[in-house]
Amino acid sequence: MSQGRHSSARISPLANLFVIGDFILQDPEATPENKGTDATENNGRQPEDLQTAELDSIYSELNTTPEGLTKAEADSRLQKYGANSIQEKEQSALARFFRFFWGPIPWMIEAAALLSALIGHWPDFAIIMALLLYNAIAGFWQEHKAANALAALKASMAPRANILRDGDYQSIDAAQVVPGDIVRIKLGQVVPADVRFIEGKSISIDQAALTGESLPVSKKIGDIGYSSSIAKRGEMTAVVIGTGHNTFFGRTATLVAGAGQSASHSQKAVTHIGDFLIVLCLVLAVILVGTELYRDIVVADKWHWSDIINILRTVLVLLIASIPVAMPSVITVTNALGALALSRKKAIVSRLEAIEELAGVDILCSDKTGTLTKNQLCLEEPTVFSAEDKNQLILAAAIASEQGSTDPIDQAIFAELSSPIKVTDFHLKEFTPFDPVSKRTEAKVMDNKGKTLFFSKGAPQAIADLCQLSGDAADNARSCVQQQASRGLRSLGVARKESNQQWLFLGILSLEDPPRDDSKDTIRRAREHGLQVKMITGDDVAIGKEIATQVGIGTNIYAAANVFEKSQDMDHLPSATIDCVERADGFGRVFPEHKYAIVKALQGRGHQVAMTGDGVNDAPALKQADCGIAVSGATDAARAAAAIILTSPGLSTIVDAIDEARKIFERIINYVLFRVSMTLDIMVVVVAATIIFGFSPLTPVMIVLVALLDDIPIMTIAYDNTLLPKQPVHWQMRDLLLGSSIIGLFSIAQTMGILFLGMAWLDNTSWQSWIALNKEQIQTIVFLQIVAGxxxxxxxxxxxxxxxSKPLPAQPLFVAIVGTQAFTVLMCGLGWLVPAIPWSIIGLVWLYMIIWMFFLDLIKRLLYRRLSDI
Structure with missing residues (x-):
């Protein structure tokens, strides 16, 4: 949970004790506080032992005493256990940069560059190398930005610690803390390592960012404190049992380092397309080279080394034609403009690929506090026992609260007072803060008549014992607490007494963190978008089930510990566990490894998963998810691990972002379909024309011009209008390649048709003899047809x-294409960079393309209808 959010709007430590004791509905040993993880291993003992062992045993195992260590002992242990910080192995920047020159599309570009150098086409070589460097630099920069997740985790470590060394307390760098050190922790300080508390009255620890609990946890002697949690109240002394990676925090950082998919779906799709084009290019190159060699050696019975240059020149044209040069750039620009649109919807994109991932999300795992709920307690209808009415009950609870407190329970009580002025009628003489042993607060006051009164509030069982409830009264109190707990409400007992008299049980207050006003409607909208929403919370199952019911998620909420066994490998879960994860509407009492395992399990079943979170404990799952979403108020670690960061609370922003992401994805799919079809057209036509007519229909310069004239204005496709898909959209590579191949096949027929007409115009004795053209002009005709077509x-x-039909093209796309076509027509008519052709021929080519446009549209509609039936 967000550290900043809970420091000012935190639910009181009383609340997590309200259902403990005879009224308990769950085993306290199963709560997150008592489920420790890693600690430092010593003398062969398992890590868990130091978290549950007697304190005397801990001193023995760690070879320490309550008097702490000497500097010499600490230095020795620092060498043995390492610094109390997160250390990760990093690949050198140079090595990471050179990785971007390895892969299908880089191979294609590098081969084209090498071939252009071999035959001396240096302008082509320069253009190709500039493209290669641009792609590598852009990719390296994006990856470098993603490396800040672990850096943010390290930044949240406590910078200083008060350590008992050589008999005196001294402030040292937290990285120098070692197992066995005695550390003093007080209000506002960050716990520097995993510790066991050994001395002091009590301390309240905010560990929500680590365990996901929505409440600070009150600690007493013998309890464990987690590294990087924050002391909210009190002061205690503790012994360090784990440092660095051997802490709850360190294991979370390790999960973040190992989390995340090897490549995004977008990267895999581009690689798949590159593989497809490489294979096709190689097949066509073999056919082309084989045919040319057969003609030169077998048919013509002559051979010269200059023939090799001619063959290589043709292969270079084929290779350049096969590279979807601008595909990565167009996808990046489209995503970048989409990210700008999402920012206006209060969603900041930190990783551009996440937009496409978000478009395909079919399961949304949402945290509860502050996302589905308001993260502010309010009082429900109280149950009155000895109080005259509910106003007297609330007044008594207010007197037993600390004036000016920022504690959300106290604030909720003061907010419900019918007349806050009445509290000032009682003059405070003594106030006892919440004590985790007695589980209550107490205020000694004097009323305006001079009478001394005592008021107390706390865990219902503790207040019932204080009042010595028995018989029907005790049964009624127990029944009330059980009923409220089953609804996910937290209970607070209130009592009052006069001097030397029996305590009176005034009643029970009910507190709830209510759902956000828009949560239920947002869940409904999400389901209409084809999303399944699962609630993931560190709170108890009863609380989670109540909120999930109110917002419409469902009631099938499990305790994570009952689903995931402690010894399970979270990366390789049994089928039965994964089945349970798929069926569940949510999970309560979760830990970082549970969230991570939930995401991994769902991904293993083919789901695309979005995960929301705001704390350090959410970071591994956020990074592992297809689309990690840091909600409003998230910690730096959560924001660094996430791909999308929300700047406004609630889930409604996510649904809006999904709408925008699906539109963006549709635009990218449209571009890829166009680009692959056109690439097939150019490659096959180059090979077919060379084999049939003995010359290439396009020169290398024309290929480069085609790329520029096609792809630069096509970047405006990011602004295009598109229909909003009602279901998640994915990279369906089989359908995409099949569809683009079929459309490409008819595009090939279109280009070959114009080429056959052009070759007929070369024959001055035919019926087209009124048109006199040469081969260079035929190349210009093919160039015009490919660009305009x-x-x-x-x-x-x-x-x-x-x-x-609607939606019609957006104005930027339409204007860019019309402008490009006008420029292309002028190029061909006036002879700019290409041989000039007559204006009458330009008109005939355009008429030819418009006829084909209607035919291709018919083919497309039949194709989509067929694919939708598969």
């Missing part, structure tokens, strides 16, 4: 229905 094809594939 490609943009017309984009108009076709951007819509699932007829290309002229």
């Amino acid at each position: 490609g943009h017309l094809l984009l108009f076709v594939v951007r819509s699932r229905t007829a290309f002229f």
Whole structure:
């Protein structure tokens, strides 16, 4: 949970004790406080032993005493156990940079660069190398930014600690703390390591960012304190039992370091497309080289080394044509503009690939406090026993509270007072803060008549024992607490007495962190979007079940400890456990490894998972999730591990972000469909024309111009209008490659058709003899058809229905394409960079493409109809 959020709006430590004792509904040994994780191993003992062993045994195992260590002993242990900090192995920046020159698309670009150098096409070489460096630098920078998750975790470690060394307390760097050290912890300080408390009255620890509990936990002698938790009240002395990676915090950091998928779905998709084009390119290259060698050696019976240069030049054209040069850039720009749109919806994207991941999310794992709930306690209808009415009961609870307290329970009580002025009628003489042993507070006051009164509030069982309840009164109190606990409410007993008289049990207050006003509607909207919502909380199951019922998630809420066995490998869960995770509506009393395991289990079943969180304890799951979402007020570690950061509370922002993400994903799919189809068109036409007509229909310069004229304006597809998919959208590679191949096949037919017409125009004796063209002009015709026809094809594939139906192209896309086409027509008509062709031929080519546009649109609609039936 958010450290900052809970420091000012925290539920009192009383609350986690209200259902303890005879009225308990759960085993206190099963609460997160008593389920420690790693500690330092000593003399072969298991890590858990130091968290449960008697204090005398701990001194023996750690070879220490309540008087602490000497400096020499501490230095020796520092060498043995290492610094009390998170250390991770990092690959050098140079090695990480060179990794971006390895992979399908980099291989294609590098091969094209090498081939252009071999045959002396240095302008092509320069352009290709600039592209390669750009992709590597952009990728390296994105990865470098992602490395801040562990840095944020380290930043939250306590910088200083008060340690007993050589008989005196001294402030040292927390990184120098070692197992066996005696440390003093007081209000506002960060616990520097995992400790066991050995001396002092009591201390209240805010460990929500580690364990997910929504309440500070009151500690007493013998209890454990977790590294990086914060002291909220009191002061105690403790012995250090674990440092660095051997702490609850350290294990969480280790999970973050190991969490995360090897590659995003977007990266896998681009790699898949690259593999497909590489294979096709190699097949076509073999056919082309084989045919040319057969002609030169077998048919013509002549051979010259210059023929190799000609063949390599043709292969270079094929290779350049096969590279989806701008695909990574177009996807990045589209995502970046989408991220800007999401920022206006209060969602900040820290990893661009997360937009596509969010579009495919079908399960949303949400935390409870502050996301589904308001994170502020309020009083429900109280149960009156000896009080005259509920106002007297609330007044008594207010008197037993600390004036000016920021404790949410105290604030909730003061907020419900019918007349706050009445509290000032009682003059405070003595106030005893909450004591985890007695489990109550107590105030000694004098009323305006001079009478001395005592008021107390605390755990219902503690107040019942104080009042010596018995018989029906005790049964009624027990029944009331059980009923409220079953509804997820926290109970608070209130009592009063006059001097030397018996305590009176005034009644029981009920407190609840109510759902946000928009939570129920948001859950409904999420389900309409094809999302299943699971609630993940560190609170008790009863509390989680009540909130889940109120917001419409469901009642199938499990205690995480009952689903995941302690010894289980969270990366390899049994099938029965994964089945339970899929069926569940949520989990209560979760730990970081549970959240991580839930995400891994769902991903293993093919789900795309979004995980919300705000604390250090959420960081491993946030990083592992397909789309980790840090909610409003999250800790630095959670924000660093997350891919999307919300700046406004609640889940409604997430549903809005999913809408935007699905639109962005549709735009990218439309572009990929267009780009792969056009790449197939160019590659096959180059090979087919070379084999059939003996010359390449496009020069290397024309290929580069096609890339520029096609892809630069296509970046405006990020602004395009698109229909909002009602269900999660994914990279369906089989359908995508099949669809693009079929459309590409008809595009090939379109280009080959214009090429056959052009070759007929070369024959001055035919019926087209009124048109006199040469081969260079034929290349210009093919160039015009591929550039203009490609943009017309984009108009076709951007819509699932007829290309002229709504939603129509957005103005930026339409203007960019029209402007590009006008420039292309001028290039071909005036001979800029390409041989000029007659204006009449340009008009005929455009008429030809418009006819084909309607035909391709019909093919597309039949294709989508067929794919939807599969």
